[in-house]
Amino acid sequence: MINSEKLSKTNFNVDAIRADFPILHQQMNGHDLVFLDTGASAQKPKQVIEAMVSVMQSDYANVHRGVYSLSQRSTDLFEASREKVARFINAPDEDSVVFTRGATEAINLVAFSYGQRLVPGDEILTTEIEHHSNIVPWQMIAERQGAKVVFAPITDDGELDMEAVRALITNRTKIVAAAHVSNTMGTVLPIKELARLAHRVGAVMIADGCQAAPHLPVDVQDLNVDFYAFSSHKVYGPTGIGVLYGRPDILIDMPPYQGGGEMIETVEKTGSTFKLPPHRFEAGTPAIIEAVGLGAAIDYITSVGIEAAGAHETEVCAHAETLLRSMPEVEILGRPNSKTSVLSFNVKGAHAHDVGTILDQQGVAIRAGQHCAQTVMDRFGLHATARASFGMYNTLAEAEALARAVSKTIEIFG
Numbered sequence: 001m002i003n004s005e006k007l008s009k010t011n012f013n014v015d016a017i018r019a020d021f022p023i024l025h026q027q028m029n030g031h032d033l034v035f036l037d038t039g040a041s042a043q044k045p046k047q048v049i050e051a052m053v054s055v056m057q058s059d060y061a062n063v064h065r066g067v068y069s070l071s072q073r074s075t076d077l078f079e080a081s082r083e084k085v086a087r088f089i090n091a092p093d094e095d096s097v098v099f100t101r102g103a104t105e106a107i108n109l110v111a112f113s114y115g116q117r118l119v120p121g122d123e124i125l126t127t128e129i130e131h132h133s134n135i136v137p138w139q140m141i142a143e144r145q146g147a148k149v150v151f152a153p154i155t156d157d158g159e160l161d162m163e164a165v166r167a168l169i170t171n172r173t174k175i176v177a178a179a180h181v182s183n184t185m186g187t188v189l190p191i192k193e194l195a196r197l198a199h200r201v202g203a204v205m206i207a208d209g210c211q212a213a214p215h216l217p218v219d220v221q222d223l224n225v226d227f228y229a230f231s232s233h234k235v236y237g238p239t240g241i242g243v244l245y246g247r248p249d250i251l252i253d254m255p256p257y258q259g260g261g262e263m264i265e266t267v268e269k270t271g272s273t274f275k276l277p278p279h280r281f282e283a284g285t286p287a288i289i290e291a292v293g294l295g296a297a298i299d300y301i302t303s304v305g306i307e308a309a310g311a312h313e314t315e316v317c318a319h320a321e322t323l324l325r326s327m328p329e330v331e332i333l334g335r336p337n338s339k340t341s342v343l344s345f346n347v348k349g350a351h352a353h354d355v356g357t358i359l360d361q362q363g364v365a366i367r368a369g370q371h372c373a374q375t376v377m378d379r380f381g382l383h384a385t386a387r388a389s390f391g392m393y394n395t396l397a398e399a400e401a402l403a404r405a406v407s408k409t410i411e412i413f414g
């Protein structure tokens with residue numbers, strides 16, 4: 001393992017990072033665990049685990065409600081996490097950061113709140129590269145409002161076909177929804193340009209940042225998006241919490257998504273009035289412990305440096321790609337110019353699930369299936385792929401372990 005790291009050009013201290021992730025130091029099926037499924041969910045550093053234990057042991061009470069000191073302390077920690085998120089994505093202020101259950105809920109919030117203004121004939125432009133969570137909510141609200149979902153195509157290389165996009169964004173387009181980074185091929189989409197094209201026709205732009213926030217610096221003001229969604233569990237934080245950034249002047253005009261406690265100003269038998277954003281969109285007791293965990297995860301990424309981590313992950317992914325591309329029996333999905341740390345592939349003659357199982361027997365944990373991206377599978381005429389995805393804790397040696405395990409799979413399938 002050590003020798004491979006000498007090849008690294010990024011000088012990233014991956015050993016120090018690995019020491020922070022207790023789960024990585026175990027054997028799986030008689031081999032060192034090689035965890036290559038960070039795209040589905042990242043592992044957690046001890047700093048996140050400790051912050052969550054600490055709030056439960058010393059600072060926990062319900063937030064925004066208590067007049068007593070412990071509740072105030074808990075509220076301060078919860079709101080401090082919102083400020084950390086705002087800084088992490090360069091939001092103009094913390095009130096533009098809504099805590100949700102995850103990226104999926106964040107996109108649903110925009111669909112079912114902002115989407116209420118759609119009228120028959122309006123169009124929502126999404127793309128063939130999306131995760132289902134950036135397709136299905138749009139189909140649901142389009143059906144309800146009599147609007148239409150239009151899909152921008154992707155090229156054979158796995159990039160967004162921008163010529164087609166330019167033709168598809170018209171005066172009928174009211175919402176443009178696209179992934180910042182593809183969860184199947186790692187393609188980085190030109191979100192800033194998409195936002196420009198959307199704004200030119202008066203549409204809003206929502207970026208699904210699930211696979212971008214863990215790997216790239218995100219600046220929502222520079223991207224000039226109206227909405228940006230991501231999940232805590234993919235940025236080394238806990239499950240159960242995610243983020244919706246919304247442009248303040250848009251959020252303020254949006255109706256609540258759910259009703260309940262915490263989000264109201266007054267409740268009378270004749271009706272209720274609602275708080276200002278973000279609280280208007282946070283009905284019920286929020287994920288308090290998880291918010292603290294997310295704050296700790298952001299502190300962790302910031303202390304490592306997202307650029308340094310991203311460069312390291314790209315290097316490890318590229319090493320794996322070079323090794324797999326040298327095997328004639330392996331087919332790799334897409335060849336985008338600009339990509340992050342996701343690699344989808346198939347071994348000729350083998351089902352992706354069998355590849356995943358054989359790799360697991362060698363301690364290599366990858367994902368196999370459609371990756372909640374059926375439109376991508378359809379585009380390439382596939383049923384499934386094997387997918388390796390990389391985090392800041394992966395090593396060049398692990399990329400080599402993946403390649404060895406794939407070679408073994410090829411041997412088994414003859």
Ligand SMILES: Cc1ncc(COP(=O)(O)O)c(C=O)c1O
Pocket residue numbers: 039040102103104105131133134179181182183208210211231233
């Ligand atoms: C690109 C993308 N969007 C959205 C999601 C959904 O995230 P969550 O299940 O955390 O809501 C995922 C999860 O894999 C994803 O990769």
